[in-house]
Amino acid sequence: MHPFEYVRATSVDEAIAALAKYGERARPLAGGTDVLVMARAGRWELDALVDIKHIPETNVLELGSSEFRLGSAVACYRVYEDEQVAAKFPGLVDSASMIGGIQIQSRAGLGGNLCNASPSGDGIGTLIVHNTTCLIAGPNGTREVAAEDFCTGPGQSVIGDGEFLVEMKMPMPQKGFGAAYERFTPRNEMDIAVAGVASSVQLDGDIIVSARVALAAVGPTPILSSAGDLLAGKEATAENISTAAQAASADASPISDMRGTAEQRIHLVGVLTRRTLERAIERARENN
């Protein structure tokens, strides 16, 4: 492994300055469970890792009146161990309690999961269906990117040299909102999704006012499916859910690999879309 410096930044400005100093030969470090492994495997030749998890903004975990702020370095356990956050965001709990094992969840967070930009990232679809906005800081100031636009290819994201993800913001769930994430894996834990689906719904009585469905591990990036739009204005019936599930399967463009065939993955997307929509609707009804 190429020897690199370790820079502990304690403010956004310090992190930007450190990233600017090393240019493309630096990367931000949060939980480290992906970046250290990849640095060791020779994915990049780095001169510095800039530790961003000692910055107040990247550690924020705050339920506001209209929005929820989730710092990019907040580890998974903080999401599911915070009773108020867990009660408001059971869909985020689904993802945070599924990424790696307990050891990984002590360090890794949903922000790093997003930045790692794996097509199979278990947190990314959930961020997408919560209408998450990502706040990115860099040498030219800050900018905002929607979670569904964040990943641009396998391991590729909109984060440019000198930039890093500071925090994610999502609207506070209103009455009648529910979300859920499920994946298919041969093992129960410590596995990579063969396919995954995150769904959210906003209900008004039995009518789905709006819905979002996002797919994992069935394309070069997580995919925001058209299935959610199909459900808008429709009743929450088995028939409408089934139509949405078919649309989600049609949006999947998987490859066949050691984890599963393209055909199996397309089938799984349909099953998981139905299940997560049903669970999201159930949660939406409880949230009344």
Next chain:
Amino acid sequence: MVEKVRVRATLNGEPVDFLVAPYVSLLDTLRDELGLTGTKEGCNDGNCGACTVNLDGRIVDSCCVLGAEIDGSTVETIEGMAEPGKLHPLQQTFLEEAALQCGICTPGFLIAAKALLDKEPHPSENRIRFWLAGNLCRCTGYDKIVKAVQKAAELA
């Protein structure tokens, strides 16, 4: 040339103050810089849990942490688990239940299981299996390990 950095931390209850190259993992720091070879390397990529240590009250894979990152932190390793002359109840029940063969995964299992019982003294079998999913054992299968944890929980 990358210079070593100074790290001050609390390790198994004692203050430590040492120099380490900034790109070296906590696992290699413990083993090579601090001479604590109880923590084992398995996969070195965050899958197997053999290198599990307790960092500020949470279990982590020490291969996925830099030694430089622990500045100001508290770390507990397998070397700090037994009291002088007296094994920790989990160490005792692992022996009694023969919950190890080659022993490479054992320090990681013990540190992980201790963190669970410290937090939840009477976990269900399902909870134990879920909690230990990040620790792989290629010799015993998991039943003996789970039984040893259950026995330690009963003794508490």
